[in-house]
Amino acid sequence: MRVQCDRLGPVPKLVDHHERRTLLADALLRVAATRGLMDVSLRHVAAEAGVTAGMVQHYFRTKDEMMVFALDVVAARVQARLDDDPEADAPRARVRALLVQLLPLDDDRALEGRVAVAFHAYAAARPAVAARLREDTAGMRAAIAEQVRRAGAPGALDPERAATGLLSLVEGLAIHVLGGHVDPDHALATLDGHLDLAFTPV
Amino acid sequence: MRVQCDRLGPVPKLVDHHERRTLLADALLRVAATRGLMDVSLRHVAAEAGVTAGMVQHYFRTKDEMMVFALDVVAARVQARLDDDPEADAPRARVRALLVQLLPLDDDRALEGRVAVAFHAYAAARPAVAARLREDTAGMRAAIAEQVRRAGAPGALDPERAATGLLSLVEGLAIHVLGGHVDPDHALATLDGHLDLAFTPV
Numbered sequence: 001m002r003v004q005c006d007r008l009g010p011v012p013k014l015v016d017h018h019e020r021r022t023l024l025a026d027a028l029l030r031v032a033a034t035r036g037l038m039d040v041s042l043r044h045v046a047a048e049a050g051v052t053a054g055m056v057q058h059y060f061r062t063k064d065e066m067m068v069f070a071l072d073v074v075a076a077r078v079q080a081r082l083d084d085d086p087e088a089d090a091p092r093a094r095v096r097a098l099l100v101q102l103l104p105l106d107d108d109r110a111l112e113g114r115v116a117v118a119f120h121a122y123a124a125a126r127p128a129v130a131a132r133l134r135e136d137t138a139g140m141r142a143a144i145a146e147q148v149r150r151a152g153a154p155g156a157l158d159p160e161r162a163a164t165g166l167l168s169l170v171e172g173l174a175i176h177v178l179g180g181h182v183d184p185d186h187a188l189a190t191l192d193g194h195l196d197l198a199f200t201p202v
Numbered sequence: 203m204r205v206q207c208d209r210l211g212p213v214p215k216l217v218d219h220h221e222r223r224t225l226l227a228d229a230l231l232r233v234a235a236t237r238g239l240m241d242v243s244l245r246h247v248a249a250e251a252g253v254t255a256g257m258v259q260h261y262f263r264t265k266d267e268m269m270v271f272a273l274d275v276v277a278a279r280v281q282a283r284l285d286d287d288p289e290a291d292a293p294r295a296r297v298r299a300l301l302v303q304l305l306p307l308d309d310d311r312a313l314e315g316r317v318a319v320a321f322h323a324y325a326a327a328r329p330a331v332a333a334r335l336r337e338d339t340a341g342m343r344a345a346i347a348e349q350v351r352r353a354g355a356p357g358a359l360d361p362e363r364a365a366t367g368l369l370s371l372v373e374g375l376a377i378h379v380l381g382g383h384v385d386p387d388h389a390l391a392t393l394d395g396h397l398d399l400a401f402t403p404v
Contacts, residue, residue, distance in 0.1 A: 033327075035327070036323070036324070036326070036327030036328070037323075037327075038240045038323065038324070113326070114323075114326045114327055117319070117322055117323045117326050118323040118326070120319055120323070120377050120380075120381065121239075121240065121319045121320045121322070121323035122240070122323075123381055124238070124315070124316045124319050124320070124377070124380040124381060125235075125237070125238030125239075125320075126238070127382065130382055133381055133383070134381065134382060134383050137381070137383040138383065141383075156358065156395075156398075156399055157392075157395045157396075157399070160388075161388075161391060161392045161395045164375070164378070164384055164388060164389075164392045165371060165395065165396055167374065167378075168370075168371050168372075168373075168374025168375040168377075168378055168384075168392070169367060169370050169371045169374055170370075170374065171370075171373070171374035171378075172370025172371055172372065172373035172374035172375075172377075173366070173370045173374075175322050175326070175370075175374075176339065176366070176369075176370055176373075178322075179322065179325055179326060179332045179335055179339070180329065180336060181335070181336050181339040181340065181343075182366055182370075186363075186366060187366070189363060190359075190363045190366045190367050190370070193358075193359045193360075193363045193367065194367055196358075197358055197359070197399055
């Protein structure tokens with residue numbers, strides 16, 4: 001039986017959805033890195049990944065879907081790094097671990113930051129596309145506010161404003177680092193100063 | 203003599219550079235409002251302004267130049283509103299007056315905010331284009347740090363980090379308001395909380 005099976009050739013491999021998704025995600029980020037996400041087309045991604053346009057269209061058919069796919073990819077990469085972070089235990093350390101993942105402090109995060117700002121610009125004129133981003137943002141803001149609350153003693157800002165402030169701060173800092181207006185060390189020092197304010201009892 | 207001059211017709215009106223620039227600026231912002239700045243072409247602007255493509259090209263010949271023109275227009279509008287602001291005398295009030303002009307709290311500022319975030323996204327992949335933005339940012343940061351210093355007693359953050367923080371905060375908040383993640387009142391309350399931290403002696 002085994003021999004017969006072998007003669008029929010290998011059982012067709014099931015499509016590995018995750019593998020293909022990763023292949024396309026990497027290709028999309030590579031093209032975005034050189035062209036800027038706004039100028040990337042479905043065809044560029046197919047060419048970069050070495051697959052057919054039809055295969056790409058299985059994952060995203062329109063520019064809107066491609067932008068959401070790119071955002072998902074970035075979110076997944078941030079989450080994976082967070083899961084690997086051993087130091088995130090106390091409230092302040094947990095919030096810091098999240099926020100430094102959003103700062104463009106190395107090439108990977110710079111690329112992700114460019115994708116994020118491109119998505120923000122794209123979504124700013126298209127309320128429908130912004131929905132996916134709203135979920136992510138609301139989730140992160142709630143998580144930060146929860147940690148500020150957990151830290152106990154009231155800080156200089158109430159937890160909601162502290163959370164909105166820290167997340168906005170990091171997104172603004174990311175833009176400034178990407179544009180070369182602020183160097184990464186100064187951005188990190190500015191973040192740490194604000195974390196102190198949010199987590200130090202007054 | 204006067205009669206003779208009249209018979210020669212009116213003296214050809216000198217091209218009003220400022221008027222034309224304003225006409226094109228308004229057209230550019232109107233098209234950007236509906237399409238998103240990234241998808242605007244020189245031809246769209248010419249059609250919207252009711253002028254020839256050649257006239258538009260006198261002001262910007264390439265997409266890069268159009269983006270810089272758009273940023274200049276936004277900066278000029280912000281400056282004009284600041285010049286009209288009567289309340290900006292004390293250091294904290296001056297900084298607040300500047301920063302609220304960068305928050306999308308009405309339709310005009312929302313449109314300018316969309317232009318600004320589109321410019322950030324565009325510039326993030328094109329270092330050469332970012333130069334103009336860097337000047338503006340450095341100027342605003344220095345102005346804020348100067349006011350924090352002038353306020354006298356040391357606040358919770360040193361002036362440089364306070365300035366970087368406030369400007370980044372407002373740019374992040376602007377993105378969150380534009381994306382519908384944060385409502386304008388919460389954004390303003392978050393800004394005021396951070397102004398208190400920067401300007402209140404510890």
